[in-house]
Amino acid sequence: MCLIVVAWQVHPDYPLAVAANRDEWYARPTAPAAPWSDAPDILAGRDLEAGGTWLGLTRGGRFAAVTNVREGRDAPKGTHSRGSLTSAFLAGDATPEDYLAELADAPFERYSGYNLLVADGDTLGYLSNRDPAGKDGGQGSASRVRLLPPGIYGVSNHLLDTPWPKLTSAKAAFAQALSRLPDLAPCLALLADDEIVPDACLPDTGVGLEWERRLSSVFVRGTAGVAYGTRASTVALCRRDGAVLLHEQAFGPGGAEGPPVILGTF
Known part of the structure; x- marks a missing residue:
């Protein structure tokens, strides 16, 4: 997942509203959004390679979503899948604060860089394992856990609300x-x-100018010879009564549309 915007306690009827794009290699096997056979209360797409998800909801309105932190080609890879961060929260009953505080103490090398948003209907929390705000330099400090007040937030492949x-x-x-x-x-x-962003406005995340350009748009349209792009666009809403609605539109190479998935009153 490479772009998420969230409205938390802003809309009178939908205390949580989410719009998100998942960017990924087209070859990575993926299941579309649906209730999981092994966890029927979870509504999410599924990464069939590692078993987790990039974004999901549950009956009753738990929510979790993750993006990677872009660290360049030579960054070390984590030993655990980032998709497990979301699925473990959705399957559990911990509060966002408790869940993120425990994660903040995980060894630095366990996960590649991530941004994680989790909510339980009462609280929206955020954590990145690459946030330098921690008292020990960003390697396992609960001081990096942020409980977010009402507002509109966004995350791409840097930290929360980085103004890319x-x-x-x-x-x-x-x-x-x-x-x-x-x-x-x-x-x-x-x-x-x-829309591709002008070069003067691009960040330098260590992937080279060609890729910085390609990844600068909200929707990443994989072109001929490029096996990477936006795989799914998702809009998720949680009503005040706890019912949820999810609309997912899948995409293939070049932005070709696949069949949409629309699931409501879950």
């Missing part, structure tokens, strides 16, 4: 789209924005 152009534009469009809910068309439209 695509995240700034997505948050602004999302703020406008909220007034149209439950109409999902404006949310899906912002996730389809494939």
